[in-house]
Amino acid sequence: MKQIIFCVIVALSSVIAEYKYETKYFKVPLDHFGFQRNETFNIKYLVNDDNWDRGNGPIFFYTGNEGQIELFAKHTGFMWEIAAEFRAKIVFAEHRYYGSSMPFDKKSLDKEHIGYLSSAQALADYADLINFLQGNVVKPRYPVIAFGGSYGGMLAAYFRIKYPHVVIGAIAASAPVHMYPGMAPCGVFNRLVTSSFKTVDINCSKNIRQSWAVIRNYTKTPAGQEVLNKTLNLCSPVKNATDLDTLMEFLESMYSTLAMVNYPFASDFLTSLPAEPVRVVCQYLNETLTGEKLLKGIGKVVDIFTNYDKKNPCVNYKEGDDYGNLDAAGWDYQACTEMVMPMCSNGVNDMFEPQPWNFTAYAEECHKKYGVYPRPDMARLEYGGNRLQAASNIVFSNGLRDPWTGGGILDSLSDTVRAVVIVDAAHHLDLMPSNPSDPEPVKIARNIHKQHITRWINQFREQLMTTRKS
Known part of the structure; x- marks a missing residue:
């Protein structure tokens, strides 16, 4: 050619x-x-x-x-x-x-x-x-x-x-x-993410596990929403259930990314982060925290993840998995067609909210977005x-x-x-x-x-x- x-x-x-x-x-x-x-x-x-x-x-x-x-x-x-x-x-x-x-x-x-x-x-x-x-x-x-x-x-x-x-x-x-599908437990990824934080400090993973309920509680009133938006320095305020789901997905992705790029040196591979980023963020969650103190601790973690290079005035959580240096917008389509990798969590063996793997719901969401249904056995x-x-x-x-x-x-x-x-x-x-x-x-x-x-x-x-x- x-x-x-x-x-x-x-x-x-x-x-x-x-x-x-x-x-x-x-x-x-x-x-x-x-x-x-x-x-x-x-x-x-x-x-x-x-x-x-x-x-x-x-x-x-x-x-x-x-x-x-x-x-x-x-x-x-x-x-x-x-x-x-x-x-x-x-x-x-x-x-x-x-x-x-x-x-x-x-x-x-x-x-x-x-x-x-x-x-x-x-x-x-x-x-x-x-x-x-x-x-x-x-x-x-x-x-x-x-x-x-x-x-x-x-x-x-x-x-x-x-x-x-x-x-x-x-x-x-x-x-x-x-x-x-059928080759590895759907919860293995989130268990290993949790292990990265737990190994640094067991209080770190425990606090993250408790933080989901705290964040949800803050969204129940206008005053709570204002505190949440300010503490996490959000570019767009959380106003409704859709915004809340988007924020939760962003935080889940944040913890996964921190575990993935937990390098012994500073790196800007996916986003700018310090050396040993999990250890760095866990210093803000190294004791039992509740309520506003816990929310402030999570806010400090978010600040490290989103603004370590001091270039972002606020947190654009609506970017979701697309946050950072990698422009991977097409991956969602691949995950909706051939690269079906089941993910789940139970909130017991991991630090995330319980989320079972539901292929039927997953497939319908893919069809809604792209007009296609996943072929779960295709890649295998x-x-x-x-x-x-x-x-x-x-x-x-x-x-x-x-x-x-x-x-x-x-x-x-x-x-x-x-x-x-x-x-x-x-x-x-x-x-x-x-x-x-x-x-x-x-x-x-x-x-x-x-x-x-x-x-x-x-x-x-x-x-x-x-x-x-x-």
């Missing part, structure tokens, strides 16, 4: 280095799997080949997930840091329907146009792009390693499973491939869930601080589908830029990744030599 290129040199500052890349665009079909629609559009990808051995150096390929690709390029320092050692080209590909890779521009997320957003379509985009980078030859000369974190980690693994002739191996960090049947014994050359890494570990592969499935469990690590910390505060298990995990990458590249080159001789 003809490539449309628009180059911009960008420098991203990290803890240690600046990451420089060219921004390019590649034309892909709107629909890879049907023949009735012939439209095309451009997906964005970022490239750095400063260290690349153009003779036979590998391509390190990041399978972009739900958000603008620049954010993942900035925070996937592991790829950048090992590129010189492996003499690799670095490519970060943006997922269709995110960032600038919109097939219908501003109308892309409308009901009428969003139907071509799926993991399978995105993987086909990536396969086409790599075929282009290989020169559209029958026998590729460059070994390609897929990298990804979170949903991107799932995609990296799925890429290797579905296109083993395109990528020779995958580093799949914090990939919850076991989170589909498409990609295998955790029955991946027939796969090869995949490393699944999971940190025990990360609540998504509850849906991760924690035991090696074969000699070539390996699990790396990282003590004291949050969400795909092993892929982030190295930092003096990194715990030793993270450093060990990165070395294990390098060992696998070396073996995969050597296998590819041996096979290439054998093919040439024959």
